[in-house]
Amino acid sequence: MSSALTESGPSKPAAVPVIEIRDLSLTFATADGPVTALTGIDLDVRRGEFISLIGPSGCGKTTLLRVIADLEQPTGGRIAVNGVSPGEARLARAYGYVFQASALYPWRNIARNVALPLEIMGLDRPTRDARVRDNLALVNLTGFERKFPWQLSGGMQQRVSIARALAVEPELLLMDEPFGALDEIVRDHLNEQLLQLWAKTNKTVVFVTHSIPEAVFLSTRIVVMSPRPGRIHDVIESSLPSDRTLDIRETPEFLAIAHRVREGLRAGHSYDD
Amino acid sequence: MVPAVTAALADADLRRPPSLGIVRRFLASRFVAVSVIVVAIVAVWYVAAALLNAPFQRELDGRADADPTIIEFIESTWSQERPVLPAPHQVGQELWKTIVLTAPDSKRSLVYHGWVTLSSTLLGFALGTLLGVALATAIVHVPSLDKSLMPWVVASQTIPILAIAPMVIVVLASIGLTGLLPKAIISTYLSFFPVVVGMAKGLRSPDPINLDLMRTYSATSAQTFWKLRWPSSVPFLFVSMRVAIAASLVGAIVGELPTGAVAGLGARLLTGSYYGQTVQIWAALVTASVLAAVLVGIVGLVQKIVLRRMGIRA
Numbered sequence: 001m002s003s004a005l006t007e008s009g010p011s012k013p014a015a016v017p018v019i020e021i022r023d024l025s026l027t028f029a030t031a032d033g034p035v036t037a038l039t040g041i042d043l044d045v046r047r048g049e050f051i052s053l054i055g056p057s058g059c060g061k062t063t064l065l066r067v068i069a070d071l072e073q074p075t076g077g078r079i080a081v082n083g084v085s086p087g088e089a090r091l092a093r094a095y096g097y098v099f100q101a102s103a104l105y106p107w108r109n110i111a112r113n114v115a116l117p118l119e120i121m122g123l124d125r126p127t128r129d130a131r132v133r134d135n136l137a138l139v140n141l142t143g144f145e146r147k148f149p150w151q152l153s154g155g156m157q158q159r160v161s162i163a164r165a166l167a168v169e170p171e172l173l174l175m176d177e178p179f180g181a182l183d184e185i186v187r188d189h190l191n192e193q194l195l196q197l198w199a200k201t202n203k204t205v206v207f208v209t210h211s212i213p214e215a216v217f218l219s220t221r222i223v224v225m226s227p228r229p230g231r232i233h234d235v236i237e238s239s240l241p242s243d244r245t246l247d248i249r250e251t252p253e254f255l256a257i258a259h260r261v262r263e264g265l266r267a268g269h270s271y272d273d
Numbered sequence: 274m275v276p277a278v279t280a281a282l283a284d285a286d287l288r289r290p291p292s293l294g295i296v297r298r299f300l301a302s303r304f305v306a307v308s309v310i311v312v313a314i315v316a317v318w319y320v321a322a323a324l325l326n327a328p329f330q331r332e333l334d335g336r337a338d339a340d341p342t343i344i345e346f347i348e349s350t351w352s353q354e355r356p357v358l359p360a361p362h363q364v365g366q367e368l369w370k371t372i373v374l375t376a377p378d379s380k381r382s383l384v385y386h387g388w389v390t391l392s393s394t395l396l397g398f399a400l401g402t403l404l405g406v407a408l409a410t411a412i413v414h415v416p417s418l419d420k421s422l423m424p425w426v427v428a429s430q431t432i433p434i435l436a437i438a439p440m441v442i443v444v445l446a447s448i449g450l451t452g453l454l455p456k457a458i459i460s461t462y463l464s465f466f467p468v469v470v471g472m473a474k475g476l477r478s479p480d481p482i483n484l485d486l487m488r489t490y491s492a493t494s495a496q497t498f499w500k501l502r503w504p505s506s507v508p509f510l511f512v513s514m515r516v517a518i519a520a521s522l523v524g525a526i527v528g529e530l531p532t533g534a535v536a537g538l539g540a541r542l543l544t545g546s547y548y549g550q551t552v553q554i555w556a557a558l559v560t561a562s563v564l565a566a567v568l569v570g571i572v573g574l575v576q577k578i579v580l581r582r583m584g585i586r587a
Contacts, residue, residue, distance in 0.1 A: 069489055070488075071485055071488060071489070090488075090489065090491055091491050093490070093491065095489070096489075097485075097486070097489040099482050099485070099486065100482075101480075101482055103480070103482045103483050103486050105483070105500075105501070105504065106584065107504045107507075107583040107584050108584070109584060116490075116500065117490045119500070120487075120490045120491075120492045120496050120500070121490070148584040168490075
């Protein structure tokens with residue numbers, strides 16, 4: 001259960017960070033002139049960590065995740081993923097990416113959706129089948145292989161997309177508000193499942209959200225970002241134990257961390273509105 | 274006990290409306306709706322035939338010194354040999370004679386002429402679809418082609434096909450190509466356009482998020498094409514193909530008109546107009562439109578089957 005946590009954390013400072021970001025900036029050229037999406041970002045993500053990027057819309061949290069995934073190119077600073085550039089890391093399939101929407105292909109059934117990245121990687125049929133079976137079991141969707149996406153609820157679809165990301169067997173999982181479109185009860189449930197999954201699989205997770213309870217409940221470290229220009233406002237180490245249940249949200253420790261996150265968000269916003 | 278009673282009541286409630294509404298539902302059905310339109314068209318057709326053929330009939334009667342009653346007069350407007358507008362039953366008789374009573378390999382058989390037109394329609398449609406898909410694929414993958422090629426594709430359709438068809442036939446004949454292929458090329462010319470436009474849209478229809486997903490997998494553009502763009506464009510392809518196959522038929526008929534072709538529905542229209550055989554012209558027109566409806570229907574059916582097999586709810 002706690003293997004993921006013991007491996008991570010400041011107890012092992014010698015370990016090479018999975019993600020190393022130094023003075024990163026990104027400026028988009030738009031029709032109205034340049035827009036600074038990110039500026040002065042410094043961040044190390046250690047192996048086995050669960051890091052949340054939280055902030056209001058426009059703070060660049062999704063952009064930062066996309067830079068890590070090599071979906072956007074930074075205009076300044078340095079970034080390394082697994083010690084190499086994001087582009088090389090992408091080619092080495094170092095990460096799995098979960099989007100805001102499940103992005104399942106409607107013409108593929110659930111099993112074939114999960115098999116999609118494996119087909120692209122050129123894995124043989126038995127390996128693909130085994131990985132599809134294992135990863136659907138991991139997100140509790142055994143028995144849904146032959147269903148089509150429209151036959152599943154939104155929460156189940158998002159679990160399929162998590163299984164699809166895990167099927168690649170990456171060290172790193174990048175999640176961009178994966179539960180943002182779901183109702184709160186489903187989201188709570190999936191948060192709990194995600195935490196179990198993280199403990200089981202030993203992955204490093206970077207998780208983008210704008211929900212304070214979600215960030216505090218899931219993370220070992222919370223990165224609070226503020227907008228215009230997007231930058232890191234505060235980084236909060238979580239003192240919560242690794243095996244958490246939803247009940248932990250009533251404890252003083254939880255509320256204290258949530259309070260600090262909220263303060264950070266408010267301070268980042270104050271000059272603005 | 275009480276739940277059983279309630280259930281029985283509910284059952285009765287559910288059963289009542291259909292038994293009451295059978296007549297109403299029949300009147301609202303598609304069959305009735307279509308039939309009413311057909312009857313209305315036939316009625317208008319008969320009235321129009323009587324009115325349009327009346328002047329010539331009056332001339333005939335004047336020459337023959339006949340003095341028909343109104344009923345006799347109207348009947349004779351519906352049975353002229355070369356009417357301005359033949360009555361529906363005259364067209365029906367001609368169709369019966371040339372489709373059922375004539376051997377299919379006879380030059381007087383509409384089945385024979387229909388088959389000639391159909392074969393160049395299908396060849397032209399196949400070529401047009403292939404060309405359209407190929408052009409759309411190129412346009413989507415090479416940004417400069419979108420700017421350089423697309424205007425020509427659009428411009429090609431602004432040229433009246435009747436103007437260009439004889440030249441295509443003449444040019445191809447001079448290099449030794451005659452028969453089926455030149456006509457099919459005119460069909461291709463008309464049918465590739467909707468396919469290019471539809472497929473370019475279809476191949477671009479995947480969400481940015483789906484394209485990003487393929488990028489996170491470091492998929493090659495061939496993989497992105499076959500696993501994402503192509504399946505996404507299938508619904509668009511079928512919509513385009515339904516337009517394209519009707520356009521192909523028009524192209525095949527137009528291709529038969531200026532060439533002095535001896536076979537095909539277009540040739541049938543042409544000889545009909547040379548000899549004033551209006552009944553023959555209308556029979557060929559009806560055959561062409563039935564053929565078009567059947568072809569579009571077949572494409573629609575294949576569309577339904579393919580989309581269902583792909584798991585897409587249409």
